[in-house]
Amino acid sequence: MARRARWVVVPVILALTASACSESDGGSSADAGEKPVIQQYHCSPTLSSNSSAIFLGPQLGLTDKFTINVTSVSGTGACVQALSTGQANVSSPAPAALATPVSENGDIGVKYFYELARSDTFNIMVKPDSPIQGYKDLKGKRVGINGAGGVEQSFAIGALKSVGLAASDVTFIAVGNGAAAAKSLQDGKVDAMSQVDIRWGTYKAQGFEFRDLTASEPKSQTFGASYAANTKWLESNKELAVEFARMIARATIMTMVNPEAVIRKFYQVYPQFITPGLSIDKQIEADLPVLAARSAKYGFDLEKQTPDLGQFTAEQWAAVLEFNDLTVKDPTVMYTNEIAAAMGDIDVKKWVEYAKNYKDG
Numbered sequence: 322m323a324r325r326a327r328w329v330v331v332p333v334i335l336a337l338t339a340s341a342c343s344e345s346d347g348g349s350s351a352d353a354g355e356k357p358v359i360q361q362y363h364c365s366p367t368l369s370s371n372s373s374a375i376f377l378g379p380q381l382g383l384t385d386k387f388t389i390n391v392t393s394v395s396g397t398g399a400c401v402q403a404l405s406t407g408q409a410n411v412s413s414p415a416p417a418a419l420a421t422p423v424s425e426n427g428d429i430g431v432k433y434f435y436e437l438a439r440s441d442t443f444n445i446m447v448k449p450d451s452p453i454q455g456y457k458d459l460k461g462k463r464v465g466i467n468g469a470g471g472v473e474q475s476f477a478i479g480a481l482k483s484v485g486l487a488a489s490d491v492t493f494i495a496v497g498n499g500a501a502a503a504k505s506l507q508d509g510k511v512d513a514m515s516q517v518d519i520r521w522g523t524y525k526a527q528g529f530e531f532r533d534l535t536a537s538e539p540k541s542q543t544f545g546a547s548y549a550a551n552t553k554w555l556e557s558n559k560e561l562a563v564e565f566a567r568m569i570a571r572a573t574i575m576t577m578v579n580p581e582a583v584i585r586k587f588y589q590v591y592p593q594f595i596t597p598g599l600s601i602d603k604q605i606e607a608d609l610p611v612l613a614a615r616s617a618k619y620g621f622d623l624e625k626q627t628p629d630l631g632q633f634t635a636e637q638w639a640a641v642l643e644f645n646d647l648t649v650k651d652p653t654v655m656y657t658n659e660i661a662a663a664m665g666d667i668d669v670k671k672w673v674e675y676a677k678n679y680k681d682g
Contacts, residue, residue: 357387362409364400370608371519373587374572383571386564404431410554413546415472417645424647430552434660435566435631438545439620443476446531447513456484465496465514477515479644503529518614542640563663570667578676580612631661
């Protein structure tokens, strides 16, 4: 059954703007005001440590060419909207969040330029003792999602479609995405739950135990949250975009090699996000599984140069469209490999050593 998710304008509900300036551990001596400022939108109502090595890249010494202002908004649809209108220069929405409006309206002036997560970043989980063993067993069951029409629901519908089921074969129930959502699955209010991988990492840190149905299903060619930009900004700032892409690669290495340093830096800059009652060391301990969950999706080789780093394939985009039951006549309006190809080789050994030896200045 074909479906079309309406592209709804979602307002910015929380702005958390911070200039990420280089420090003495690898930055420039130039005044931050002389550098370009990149407007980055984070696709969640609150910031979190899982992707912070990117928006704190200048502070971590991963580049000295620009500063970053990060703004937090509600959901990937809001990020795509901000990119399309030019409010945001860069962001990392789920690919379906761009493909859906493009399938309905054509080119909306947004292009992906760096593939970060080389596999899908969503999972469907059940309780460890659930009789549900695969997607086919979801027929007639209650599936928890963040909210109606969101990417979690789109992923679940795609998963059902992959085994010959339709959205109407399950009952979707909005449960949100916090501890209360995890408890709804644990207590049996829903039989399964579709959410982004970093949420599952958070739940594990909170003591919840669930089993991943996605791991038992055939691996899809779809990819996960990656970096997109306003097309006009990208065309006018190619050198800046290439440096931003290099910084993403370095931030990926930093996150994989020294996640503790990344998390500590995040909470030093944003102490308001420390869970009440936790010390920063306990918060780091709680966040480590979250970063590990996402790092597993990067497909980044820490021993040598990753082939075609940051680049997309036509087959991946075809898989995204098929999985989400969407049609786009020319998928190349949604992505470019020009920026990632222009990065050149990343000195992996150098940045691995940098991450290992990183000391906060």
